[in-house]
Amino acid sequence: MLDPKFLKPYDAQSSEGRIYSTWENSGYCNPDNLPHNRTEPFSIVLPPPNVTGTLHMGSALMLALEDMIVRYKRMQGFKTLWIPGTDSAAIATQARVEKNIQNAEGKSRYDLGREELLRRIDVYVESTKNIIIGQMRATGASLDWSRYAYTMDAERYSAVMHAFIKMYEAGLIYRGNRIVNWDPKGQTTISDDEIVYEERDAMLYTFTYGKEFPIPIATTRPETKVGDVAVAVHPSDERYAEYVGNVYDAVFCDVPIRITVVADHTVDREFGTGAVGVTPAHSLADWDIADRHNLQRPQVINEYAKMTVEGRLHGKKTTVAREEVVAWLRSEGLLITEEKIKHNVATAERTGGIIEPLPKLQWFVAVNKEFTRPDGTVDTLKEVMRRAVDSGKTTFLTERFEKQYRHWVENLRDWCISRQIWFGHRIPVWYQGDASKVQVTSPGEGWSQDEDVLDTWFSSGLWTMTTLGWPNDTEDLRTYHPTALIETGYDILSFWVARMILMSGFFLNDVPFKTVYFHGIVRDGQGRKISKSLGNNIDPVDLAAKYGMDAVRIALIMGMAPGTDSKVDENKIRGYKNFANKIWNIARFVLENTEGTDLTETHVFSAEDQEDLAALSRTVLDVTKHMDEYRVDLAADRAYHYVWHTFADEVIERAKPILKGTDAVAQRATAAKLYTILTTSLKLLHPFMPFVTEEIWLALPQKDAELLLIAPWPKSAIQ
RNA sequence: GGGCGAUUAGCUCAGUUGGUAGAGCAGCGCUUUUACACAGCGAAGGUCACAGGUUCGAGUCCUGUAUCGCCCACCA
Numbered sequence: 166m167l168d169p170k171f172l173k174p175y176d177a178q179s180s181e182g183r184i185y186s187t188w189e190n191s192g193y194c195n196p197d198n199l200p201h202n203r204t205e206p207f208s209i210v211l212p213p214p215n216v217t218g219t220l221h222m223g224s225a226l227m228l229a230l231e232d233m234i235v236r237y238k239r240m241q242g243f244k245t246l247w248i249p250g251t252d253s254a255a256i257a258t259q260a261r262v263e264k265n266i267q268n269a270e271g272k273s274r275y276d277l278g279r280e281e282l283l284r285r286i287d288v289y290v291e292s293t294k295n296i297i298i299g300q301m302r303a304t305g306a307s308l309d310w311s312r313y314a315y316t317m318d319a320e321r322y323s324a325v326m327h328a329f330i331k332m333y334e335a336g337l338i339y340r341g342n343r344i345v346n347w348d349p350k351g352q353t354t355i356s357d358d359e360i361v362y363e364e365r366d367a368m369l370y371t372f373t374y375g376k377e378f379p380i381p382i383a384t385t386r387p388e389t390k391v392g393d394v395a396v397a398v399h400p401s402d403e404r405y406a407e408y409v410g411n412v413y414d415a416v417f418c419d420v421p422i423r424i425t426v427v428a429d430h431t432v433d434r435e436f437g438t439g440a441v442g443v444t445p446a447h448s449l450a451d452w453d454i455a456d457r458h459n460l461q462r463p464q465v466i467n468e469y470a471k472m473t474v475e476g477r478l479h480g481k482k483t484t485v486a487r488e489e490v491v492a493w494l495r496s497e498g499l500l501i502t503e504e505k506i507k508h509n510v511a512t513a514e515r516t517g518g519i520i521e522p523l524p525k526l527q528w529f530v531a532v533n534k535e536f537t538r539p540d541g542t543v544d545t546l547k548e549v550m551r552r553a554v555d556s557g558k559t560t561f562l563t564e565r566f567e568k569q570y571r572h573w574v575e576n577l578r579d580w581c582i583s584r585q586i587w588f589g590h591r592i593p594v595w596y597q598g599d600a601s602k603v604q605v606t607s608p609g610e611g612w613s614q615d616e617d618v619l620d621t622w623f624s625s626g627l628w629t630m631t632t633l634g635w636p637n638d639t640e641d642l643r644t645y646h647p648t649a650l651i652e653t654g655y656d657i658l659s660f661w662v663a664r665m666i667l668m669s670g671f672f673l674n675d676v677p678f679k680t681v682y683f684h685g686i687v688r689d690g691q692g693r694k695i696s697k698s699l700g701n702n703i704d705p706v707d708l709a710a711k712y713g714m715d716a717v718r719i720a721l722i723m724g725m726a727p728g729t730d731s732k733v734d735e736n737k738i739r740g741y742k743n744f745a746n747k748i749w750n751i752a753r754f755v756l757e758n759t760e761g762t763d764l765t766e767t768h769v770f771s772a773e774d775q776e777d778l779a780a781l782s783r784t785v786l787d788v789t790k791h792m793d794e795y796r797v798d799l800a801a802d803r804a805y806h807y808v809w810h811t812f813a814d815e816v817i818e819r820a821k822p823i824l825k826g827t828d829a830v831a832q833r834a835t836a837a838k839l840y841t842i843l844t845t846s847l848k849l850l851h852p853f854m855p856f857v858t859e860e861i862w863l864a865l866p867q868k869d870a871e872l873l874l875i876a877p878w879p880k881s882a883i884q
Numbered sequence: 885g886g887g888c889g890a891u892u893a894g895c896u897c898a899g900u901u902g903g904u905a906g907a908g909c910a911g912c913g914c915u916u917u918u919a920c921a922c923a924g925c926g927a928a929g930g931u932c933a934c935a936g937g938u939u940c941g942a943g944u945c946c947u948g949u950a951u952c953g954c955c956c957a958c959c960a
Contacts, residue, residue, distance in 0.1 A: 174922065362958080369960090384960060397960090433885080433959080441960045450959075509958060565888055569955060572887055576956070659955080686954095724897050724908075728889090730953090734896060736909045743922040754919035794900085802898075802907075817919075 167756055168864040175749035177713025177742075180860045185302055187859070193875050195309045196244045200875060207243035208645035209235060210629050211308065212653045212661070213316060216251035217258050217293045220300035222687035222721070223654055225705035228304040229718040230684055230797055231652050235307055236852040237792045238649075240878040246645050248632045249301065249308035251294060253317040255621050259588040262286045279587050286588050290317075300706050305714055305855045307874065312641075314632045316624055317590075324631040325590045325624045326605045332671065333603050335536045337546065338582070340594075342462075342524040344449045345581060346511065349470040350518025353585040354527070356620065360511045360520060367508035371438060371501040372494050374424055375415035379408055381501055383437035385508055386447075387494065388486035391420040391474050392465035395443035397454050400428040402439055418493045419476025420465075427458045446524050453578075462524060470521050483521070528583040528592060528617070532667075538674065549670030550574045550663055558647075559666065559676045562795055563728035566655060566683050573659045582620045589618030626664030629677040636672075648678045650795070655683035655728055682795055685730035687721070708738060715854035716741040722853070723805070725798050744809065745857045748850065751813050752861040755843045758824050762836040764867055769830055774838050777816050780807075781842050786881040788849050797853075804849040812842055844868065845879045 192198040196206075209231055214224045231247065239245040262285055263274050274282045294315075301308065314321060332338045345354040371383045380396050398405040408426045415422055431450065432441055445455035445462035455462055465474050472478040477493075478486045494500040511520035532546045551574055553559045554567060561567035583592060592615040593605045602608050627635070629651075633642040647669070651662060662681055669677035709717045720738040725731045770778070784807040791800035816839070823835045844865065851858040851873050862873035870876035 171919085174920080382960070386960090436885090437960060443960090448960080450957090511958085568888065572956070576886095655954085720908095726898070729897085731897080734909075737896075739922085740908060743920095746922045747920065750920035750923090752919085757919075791900095796900080798898080799900085806907080813920085814924080818924090821919095 167753070167760070170860075170864070171749070171753035171756065175713075175746045175857055175860075177715065177745065177856065178710065181303070181305070181709075181714055181856050184856050184859050185305060187863075187872070188307060188874050189302075189310065191872055191874065193239075193872065194247070194307045195311050196246045199239070199244060201242065203242060203244040205243050206246065206644050207235075207238040208246040208248070208648045209650050209652065210248045210632050210648055211250055211306075212651070212657075213250035213252040213314075213628070214297055214301070215254040215257065216290050216297060216315060217254065217261065218297055220297060220304070220705055222703060222705055224301075225304055225717065226684055226687055226721045226725075227652060227654070228301060228306045229721050230682075231650075232304070232306045232718075232855070233722065233797050233801070233852040234650065234652075234792070234795065236855060236874070237878065239307070239874070240848065240851070240876055242877065244644070246312070246641075247306075247308050248312045248314065249298075249306070249310060250314040250316070250628070250632060251297060252625070253290070253315070253588065253621070255584070255589040255618065256586060258286060258290065259586050262289050262588075265289070274587065282587055303706055303709065303714060305718065307855075312632065316621075316628075320634075321624065321631045322590060323605070324627060324636055325619065326593050327636045328627055328668070328672065329590075329593055329619065329623075330603055330605070332530065335671075337531050337534060337536055337671070338528060339531060340526060340528050343527055343529065343579070343581065344446075344452045344522045345525050345527055346513075346520045347468065347523040347525065348513040348516055348518045349468060349521050350516040351513055352468065354525065354581075354583075355513055355520070356581075356584070361514045362509040363512055365508055365510045367506055367510075369437070369504045369506045369508075370491060370494070371504070372499045373501070374413070374417055374422065374442075375499065376497075378413050378415060378424065380405055380426065380440045381438045382440050382442040384442060385506070386483075386487065387490040388472065388478065388483050389444045389447045389465065390442055390490065391417055391422065391472075391478065392444045392446050392463050393417075393422055393424060393442045394445060394455065394460045394463065395425045395427050395458065397427050397429040397432050397441045397443050398439065399432045399434045400430055402432075402434050405440060418478060418490050420474045420478070425458070425460065427454070427460075429454050429457065447522050449522055452524070464524060466521060466523065468523065470519075527581050528594075528615075528619075530580040530582055530623075530667075532577050532579055536671075546667050546671060547574060547577060550577075550666050553666045553670060553676045559678060560680055562680060562682045563655075566681070566728060570659075570663065573663060577663075580620075582623045583615075583617040584620050585617055587618065589621065590624050591615070591618050622660050622664045625661055626668040627672075629665055630669060630672065646673065647676050650680045650682055651678040652682040652684065654686060656686060680795065683728050685725060685728055687731060708735070712738045712742040713745055713856070715745050715856050718855075719744070719801055719805070719853045722797050723801055727795070727798075741854075744805065745854060747809055747813060748846075748854070748857055749861065751808070751817065751846075752843060752864075754817060755839045756864070756866075758820075759836040759840045760866075762833060762840065764837055764840060766833075768834040768837045770834050770838065771831065773819070774834055777838060777842070780811060781845055782881045784811075785845065785849065785879045789878070789881065792852070801853045804846075804853065808846045808850060812846060816842060840867075847873060848876055848879050851876075 188194060211231060212227060235245055235247045266272055346360060348355050367385045369383050369385050370387055371381050373381050382396060384390060409428045411426050413424045443451045443454050445451050445460060446464040447466060465472060466483060467473050470483050472481050472486045478489060512518060513520060535543050535545055537543055554570065593603060594615040595602045595608050595612040597612045629646060629648050633639060633646050635642050665677040669675055705717055716738050719741045784803060787803045788800045791803060820835050820839055823831050847858045847862055859873045862868065
């Protein structure tokens with residue numbers, strides 16, 4: 166008897182939760198439970214969504230894409246593992262909890278103290294994490310929840326500590342004064358990605374340091390010039406060649422300075438006067454010049470953006486000092502020109518404060534420093550990152566991102582890994598006076614731990630390893646690392662992918678993944694990036710309630726080539742809801758007309774039947790090929806068109822008169838053919854639309870697996 | 885400023901080694917035929933941004949132009 170559920174249109178809402186539980190309870194998302202003694206592994210580690218967040222379209226796309234690939238591989242017989250996790254999102258989470266406490270109790274983090282704040286954050290995370298986890302389940306993601314990891318759980322925490330100590334022991338982590346982005350307003354350093362550049366009007370002043378000084382230079386920040394130690398010119402600039410190597414003394418606005426003329430290839434001959442006043446302590450580029458020419462690095466501005474030099478500028482704010490210096494230059498007759506220019510000013514995203522580049526004691530990972538591996542070979546981290554791609558061990562699915570990656574690696578400088586917040590992996594270094602010890606626990610009375618925590622990308626870089634049990638030599642790590650694929654948004658290229666390659670390259674001397682798949686950014690109907698500040702977030706879970714998650718999933722990936730952006734269009738989703746119903750009705754028709762057909766008997770297929778089965782075979786071949794190349798969009802498109810426009814519109818329509826006719830042999834053959842095409846189609850569609858296909862599969866009278874989740878992927882008769 | 889892309893039907897986008905252009909949605913006409921109106925059938929719609937070049941042949945390769953966008957650097 167036909168299951169009465171087919172008498173009504175497909176109702177996604179009543180199916181999805183139940184179907185997901187069926188999958189989860191089956192245990193098959195854990196590769197240890199998969200049938201048929203599988204040996205060849207296929208693994209993906211999910212880029213962990215923010216633990217306190219809600220699912221947005223970007224994560225829904227990521228989950229859908231990865232689930233499609235994972236389901237395909239699982240059906241193909243791979244020992245398939247997909248590890249779920251959540252990310253602590255340190256800066257964002259701490260900021261939110263601080264804000265909540267400020268609003269509710271009027272207290273700052275300093276009122277609470279470090280320990281109490283961290284306790285509050287844990288409580289908050291614990292109370293919100295089920296939202297995101299529930300939403301991840303709602304997408305149908307066939308994740309192995311038994312291996313769930315959180316970036317701040319005990320296992321991951323101790324792995325991160327281990328990593329820090331090992332890299333320190335290898336001489337790759339050091340503490341040093343470097344120019345950092347200091348936010349005088351927030352009294353903290355901030356990372357490059359938290360900087361917002363604002364275009365503002367500025368005055369470009371051209372002047373010389375003193376009457377005897379032969380080379381004019383230009384600046385928008387005259388007050389920093391009291392910290393100058395050199396003037397840099399291009400090595401092949403004839404205008405200044407005769408001065409290179411000369412040293413000049415001057416008293417600049419009450420401050421004695423000594424300027425050496427140096428030749429440096431980074432200088433742009435065309436800009437300004439073609440000569441740069443080098444202020445090592447207050448400009449990143451100048452710091453590097455000072456590095457190359459062994460120059461002093463006097464600091465003239467402090468953490469409050471006030472001048473520290475003696476004389477008339479002492480204690481003044483930089484903006485006030487600027488006026489003062491300009492007035493002095495003018496009165497001394499040293500000012501040559503003033504020119505109004507447009508100028509990008511770096512400001513802090515969170516506080517709006519103007520970034521002051523300052524030298525500060527920070528922890529760094531040295532990317533160009535040589536280290537020796539246990540086997541005696543010498544390597545550098547930058548070389549590791551280069552080699553991963555050059556060797557072909559890691560390949561980028563989209564070529565242009567490989568170029569971008571190489572470009573990024575070539576320009577990489579030492580990586581500043583300390584952050585001045587409280588929530589995160591705290592730097593395992595202890596101080597007592599001038600002594601320091603690098604270890605996880607306190608060396609004893611009188612020692613105090615470094616206040617800073619690690620950059621979130623330090624721990625994220627270890628993610629493929631720590632989720633598999635590293636630093637322990639686990640069965641999982643041996644089996645599933647390197648992972649097959651990393652799949653993430655291309656906006657995260659430099660931050661994450663490169664750091665994972667770095668970490669795996671250092672610790673395991675291997676790549677973290679074989680293929681890098683970047684999906685595009687999901688934009689709103691107007692092509693804008695989805696963001697909280699625009700308030701244009703469309704909740705994929707809401708859309709799924711309306712159209713079904715299958716429709717949302719396939720709409721997100723259809724037509725989305727790797728690396729290209731897409732827009733969320735509700736009409737598109739509605740179209741695929743109709744498709745889900747189409748599949749439903751195809752199943753109803755086939756099941757109604759094939760009841761009692763024995764598929765084990767040998768049928769006499771007509772020429773037309775054989776052609777229909779050949780078309781099915783070609784479809785299997787194409788979908789398989791596309792999936793093997795991770796072209797999920799093309800695979801889904803092929804399956805979709807076959808099922809709707811060949812199977813439904815042609816094969817079924819032609820079958821109707823035969824099924825109503827009197828030729829019993831042809832009837833049985835037709836029924837068998839339809840049933841074969843139905844079951845194969847369900848398999849082809851299952852990665853993309855898992856819920857509706859599984860719901861139908863459960864009602865099938867004859868099948869080769871209890872669940873479509875683990876049904877064998879069809880083989881094409883055509884090779 | 886350096887690097888990298890995009891420009892194809894009204895809208896959103898595919899088009900995998902060069903061989904007479906495709907889908908979804910919207911729109912038009914017809915059809916309520918027991919799988920499905922969340923449907924079917926049919927028609928329409930594009931000098932593939934522009935200008936050159938290579939080729940028997942270019943949406944596809946090369947050069948240039950225009951517009952839009954992304955990444956990096958931030959500029960003295």
